[in-house]
Amino acid sequence: MEQTPNTQTITPKTSTIDESRFERGSRALAEIDGSSGAEVVASLADIAPDLGRYIIEFGFGDIYSRPGLALREREIATIAALTAMGTATPQLKVHIHAGLNVGLTREEIVEIMIQMSAYAGFPAALNGVFAAKEVFANHA
Amino acid sequence: MEQTPNTQTITPKTSTIDESRFERGSRALAEIDGSSGAEVVASLADIAPDLGRYIIEFGFGDIYSRPGLALREREIATIAALTAMGTATPQLKVHIHAGLNVGLTREEIVEIMIQMSAYAGFPAALNGVFAAKEVFANHA
Amino acid sequence: MEQTPNTQTITPKTSTIDESRFERGSRALAEIDGSSGAEVVASLADIAPDLGRYIIEFGFGDIYSRPGLALREREIATIAALTAMGTATPQLKVHIHAGLNVGLTREEIVEIMIQMSAYAGFPAALNGVFAAKEVFANHA
Amino acid sequence: MEQTPNTQTITPKTSTIDESRFERGSRALAEIDGSSGAEVVASLADIAPDLGRYIIEFGFGDIYSRPGLALREREIATIAALTAMGTATPQLKVHIHAGLNVGLTREEIVEIMIQMSAYAGFPAALNGVFAAKEVFANHA
Amino acid sequence: MEQTPNTQTITPKTSTIDESRFERGSRALAEIDGSSGAEVVASLADIAPDLGRYIIEFGFGDIYSRPGLALREREIATIAALTAMGTATPQLKVHIHAGLNVGLTREEIVEIMIQMSAYAGFPAALNGVFAAKEVFANHA
């Protein structure tokens, strides 16, 4: 008989209900992305509201609310990854905005993209910089 | 003043606590992946137990437990995506195994990979087929 | 002397001429994509007509005409793969349209994209949903 | 009523039967890849023989048999693409071997990979060079 | 004690100062890309001038100035790679233009893209051809 490893050795968080993940995530989303993230979620309301809920609950309520890294460091990680991937320009723009919100300077954001040229090539770095240029132009 | 779109228009699931997402996810994981998925989660216990928890809660408790598609169809989607991406061979193998568990035949799994040659090229299709060959050899 | 494995052990289809692959492919293309696929092929006429011919002959005459999976399942696979890859938005839109043509509901198409968030991340799922939103708006 | 653009304006090749695409492709495969390509096709015989047939018919009978580029140039294109993609190491090795067969020198193959560092980053170039090192070591 | 392999066994170019890499790169950029490349670099002046400098110094002064491959062959490699990657449409257009500048015909450029359908799928080939169509229309 097939023996299933016991996943119960992982202790689930016991007292947190989904609503609080949603509330915690909504707070984190507002703090980090300002209105940009909420606009994305709102644009899902008529087609995929659950995807919006998962982004808030899992992306922000679970992941971004974890204590292990500073928000500034989390945004460095996300901006680097989305720049290198090259398939997520709208989301990269949201996170460039978010990076500014949590204290990264424009120069630091551009610095991340320049660094990506060594890991993902010049086109990825260029497209990242042009996304940043667009966000910076719309950011008072 | 910046006006934040009201994310509260998304109604969060109110009575589901995290434990039940974990329990629902563990059941789904066992049904779909048999021991393979649980082994992956177990292998995370000493380094990233929370990632294992998220895979169970979000991946299986939230996503795979949704009613909108049959499990057979969900595995077609996942096998197609992982074959096309080409960056997730270990996870593709888990899902080839899962596909067999939820009723896909070997021929159907290979058929998905052949189809991917048109969308992601012959190398992606070939690497998918070779992963399938390995899983089939170990599957009674 | 280098010994070449005998590829002749693969029995080629003997009586099918290219014209019938083209005809079979054209029929499949019309059935699956309606006018969208044919428009893509037509747009290649002045620059790369052979690429259009290969899409019809190989993509539709060979691959989509195979009996191993239902058209509905083939579209699930393609929509999932293109959403996860994130590099093929115009083709994803053609296949969202095709999915509707072969019987997938809007909810099922969105469901595939939500599922992709677990395998390719939220940006891939979001861009897939936004492509769907655009196609749905233009689909009577 | 939906008007389908007339795909018949593309003139299909009329007198070529599938067998000759297969024969032409087998000849091209042997000329270009020597035994490596045929081994790949042979390894598909028990699991996905049609995929092997498509690689020969479409990949080699259709594409590589086209007159528009010299074989040497076609291998430059393929080696560059597979190095940049980074998801197709086994196929890259087959084409490094093929490149040597059609007249590229080891230095030229390495040169392609060095160039890729500017477009896909140092990791892609490094993994390409290490694949080449392995092929060169096994190539008399 | 950790023993570091001696990187000094690599003989650095001794008499080349950065200025000459920049000058050599600027000449190569002008020869290859004509105005397109320089426009990209110029558009970086107010946000990431150093990235522009690196593209000239490393991309063109180091890489493209190497003797190991003809410029025509280097552009075949780059056009193939960017078409297959699918994440760098603006840079692909610059290099389609560059390919024409160094002697590739329109037919040869399209041929590279058709070949990519076998390695990266039809969507990559299609998006490459549509980028070429746009560049050709603007190229006297």
Add this chain to the structure above:
Amino acid sequence: MEQTPNTQTITPKTSTIDESRFERGSRALAEIDGSSGAEVVASLADIAPDLGRYIIEFGFGDIYSRPGLALREREIATIAALTAMGTATPQLKVHIHAGLNVGLTREEIVEIMIQMSAYAGFPAALNGVFAAKEVFANHA
């Protein structure tokens, strides 16, 4: 006549010769990667020594030596990007090692990978964590 934008408005670094980029890069490489990076460069000596030189000069002498971000932050960016890309496992391992060298804790490195699950999916995060597990096991 085609007017080329004047790239000379970018002031090149005037007094830095290649040797000092190489020396500065070698120092940075040793500081950041310890022996791992130098081993990679050494392994290129017999096949692509110039690629090793470019990694040192451009990757470390130019990029990593820039003042705009702390080394700790640069490694967060690189670990995030390589985890999300999923095509550079050997290089990810070198940078997990490098991350530990510049002060990231094991927990912080795992935290970056958990975060990537939201942006690049669970398979990317899992493969990142398994790479980390291997590096941690070999790191005193």
